[in-house]
Structure formats: C-alpha cells, structure tokens
Amino acid sequence: MTQPPGQQPPAPDTPKKPRTRRIAPTMARFVAISWRDLAVSFGPILLISAAAIYLAVRLIQPAPPNTLTMSAGTKGSSFWNNAQQYKKILARNGVTLNVLESQGSLDNLQKLENPNVNVDVGFVQGGMSAPGATDKHDNLVSLGSVAYVPLAVFYRGPALTRLSEMKGKRLAISSEGSGTRALALAVLKANGIEPGGDTELLPLGGDAAAEALTNGSIDAAFLTGDSAQPPTMGKLFRTPGIRFFDFTQADAYARRFPYLKVIEFPMGAFDLAKNVPPHTIRLIAPTAELIARDGLHPALSDLLIEAAKEVHGRANLMQSANEFPAPLQHEFPISTDAERYYKSGKGFLYRTLPFWIASLADRVIVLLVPIIVVLIPGLRLVPSLYRWRVKSRIYKIYGALIGIEREAMSDPEPAQREALIERIDNIENTVNQMKMPLAYADQFYVLREHIGFVRQRLTIAQAAALDAQADSVQHTT
Structure with missing residues (x-):
C-alpha cells in the first residue's frame, strides 16, 4: 500500500522500557534487643502475675x-x-x-x-x-x-435404779445458767419429771447441795464439774445413808442424747485398801x-x-x-x-520457728505462691515469645513473596508482571526500614536474598516478554 506524497509511514509500536526501580536507600536498623517485642512478649505474663499476686494479697490471712x-x-x-x-x-x-x-x-x-x-x-x-x-x-x-463432765447423782433412801423413781422428791439441780442445771433438767424430763410438777427442783449446787444432802434438807443432789470431783464424791459416798446413783440405763441415755458418753467409775477408785466403791459405777457425761x-x-x-x-x-x-x-x-x-x-x-513453720516469725513467714509464702506458679514459668516463656514476635515479621514477608510467586506462575501479561515487580519493590522498601535485633541479622539477609531471587525471576520473564514483543513488531514492519 502506497502512502500519499509527503506523508511518512506510521512508526511501529516500540516495546516499553522497564521502569526505574524505586528502592529506599536506607538499610534496616540493627539493635541489640527489640524492646517493643520484649514488652509485647512479657506484658501479658506480667499482667497475669500481677492479677494473681493481687488475689493472693486479698485472700492472704x-x-x-x-x-x-x-x-x-x-x-x-x-x-x-x-x-x-x-x-x-x-x-x-x-x-x-x-x-x-x-x-x-x-x-x-x-x-x-x-x-x-x-x-x-x-x-x-x-x-x-x-x-x-x-x-x-x-x-x-x-x-x-x-474433758468429761460426769453427772454424779447422790441420794438418800433405798437403792434406786431409775431417775424416774425420784419423782415427788426434793432435788438440788444447781442454779440458773449452769451446765449442771441444763443437764439435770434434760435427763429428768426424759424420765417424766419437769418443773412445775410435784417434784421440788432447788437451785442448790456444789458444796451447798452436798451440805443440804448431808443434813437431810434434800433427797438428792445432781453434781457435775467442780462439785463432782473425786474428793467430794468420796466424802459423800462415805456419809451414812447417802448412796451413789448407778446409771444402769447409761447406754440408753447415750443413745438418746448424742452429746453424752458412758464412763465407768472403777471399783476401788476412792479407796483401794477398803475397795470403795465395792463395784464399778456407770455414769453419763457430756464433754x-x-x-x-x-x-x-x-x-x-x-x-x-x-x-x-x-x-x-x-x-x-x-x-x-x-x-x-x-x-x-x-x-x-x-x-x-x-x-x-x-x-x-x-505446720512445719510453727514447729520450727518462733510463733510470730512463723506467722510472718506463712503469709510471705502465700504471697510467693503466685510468683512461683505463674511468674517464673512465664519468664521461661518470654524468650520463645520474643523469638516468635521477631520471626513473625519475617514470616509475614515470606507470605507476601509466596503470593507474588504464585501469581507469576500463571503467565501474566506484561502489565500484570510489572505490577508484581512493583509489589516486590514495596516489600523490599518495607524490609529496609525494619528494626531488627542483631541476633537475627542472618535471617534478615537471607530474606533479602530471597526477595532478590523472586525479583530476578520476574525481571527475566519481563525482559523476555518485551524482547518477544519487539521481535513481533519488527517482523510486522
């Protein structure tokens, strides 16, 4: 096809020149330790330990x-x-x-x-x-x-086997507010004897009750505690006409009243030589x-x-x-x-140390427990967390590189490949601005080599595509 006179033929399309790379001239700043990563690694453990110590302080005795x-x-x-x-x-x-x-x-x-x-x-x-x-x-x-607090009942008259047989008599059961009176009223009630009936319940106890029984002013005295000590009981036992009540139903009382125990006053307890009393006497006793x-x-x-x-x-x-x-x-x-x-x-501390020192040590130990259980194992995890924090930034870059490489394997158009190279440039800029602990410098340089490796593959492929495009244009012309 001829061109009109004076008109030049159109110039064939020339392939685009590769763009100029824009890489930040700065290099990564190497430091002895990354305080930010250390703080992020240690912070949660410190917070958990502080919470545990706070709870220990609140709960400490x-x-x-x-x-x-x-x-x-x-x-x-x-x-x-x-x-x-x-x-x-x-x-x-x-x-x-x-x-x-x-x-x-x-x-x-x-x-x-x-x-x-x-x-x-x-x-x-x-x-x-x-x-x-x-x-x-x-x-x-x-x-x-x-201690046992035995109930000793001394009485006048013929031998009795049950407390119910004392109905209608004059009984000294001690004063209001005493344990003797409370116990006497409980066992008498179980035998059908209560205040207000025909049995006279007198507020006499101790020596006054013993004296009243001795002179015949009362028929029976209920004694416990101090008034029922062996010397007092022995004196009353030796007094003519006074008997020591044997609780033949002691087991039944103990079953009926769970706080009562059956105890035995042994034969010869008052006088071994004269065998006083001549037989074992059963008593009931709270503690x-x-x-x-x-x-x-x-x-x-x-x-x-x-x-x-x-x-x-x-x-x-x-x-x-x-x-x-x-x-x-x-x-x-x-x-x-x-x-x-x-x-x-x-406890061991109270057995081995003076009381107040043991008390202080006991509370200090309670405070140290959360430190030992939480903080010390947590401190052992800090180096691992710190390494993970630093390496995670490197692994993130590798993730981006793998993504670029996968896209390059799909044989993209030149414009798409150019965009991939630009993304690599941006990744390298990011890497060059990183703050990296010196202990990880080797991994940093390996990363840069891998960035260069991926760029090189893309650049070669891009140059080959451009050459092929140029050859195609020349052939067309």
Missing part, C-alpha cells in the same frame, strides 16, 4: 491478733483455773489472754453468740444447745472436747468443749489446742492420758483448722 478474750467460769472453778493456765501458756508466744468471769457454760455460750460482747473463745458443756436450734450457732465452731467464734485465726486455733493438750492431757480417774483434747463432734462443728491440726499437727 492477716497477722494473728496478739490478744484473745476467753469466757471461763466463776473464780476458783475448774474452768477459771484452766483458763489461767491457758493464759500462761499463750503468754509464752506473746499472746495475751484476757479471762472473763462467768456463771458457767450457758453464760459462756450466750456471750459467744452475742456479737456485742467481746469474747473469742469459751468453755461450753455439751447439751447447752436447745434441740432444733443448731442454726443459731452457725457462727460458732468447736476446737475440740477437753466440755472449747468453743470459738468462726473466723478465729488458724495460728491462734493451733495455740489454743496446744494449750489444751498441756492442761487437759493428763490421766485421772475419769480419763486416760492424752485422751483430750479430742475432735468429738456434738452440737458444734469442728473447725476446719482444728480438723487439720488433729490430723497433721502444727
């Missing part, structure tokens, strides 16, 4: 108080004298025990139940709680029984318990049980050696701290 208040009994009574021994024992460990005088078990229980009365612990005889009133004592726990308000510090609970072992652990006519204190559960639940003590004794 406070230091034990250095003062306790005990409600005991009347001055000179066994409860009072025992409390004075407790006071001396606790003083060895720097704990002051304030002893309050009271009218006996019932009075002690009422003080413990009253939140307005400053009492931490007291002696309470079994049977003081009214039937069906266990919910009333939800805030009280037992540290264990410390005196060491009752505390729920929440008593565990360390003080241990101290009180230790004192009880020293005061009440000796053998006598009523008990064997080391029989008390004992976790005998009656109306009051045994505290968890007391259960732990009876099973395994005092």
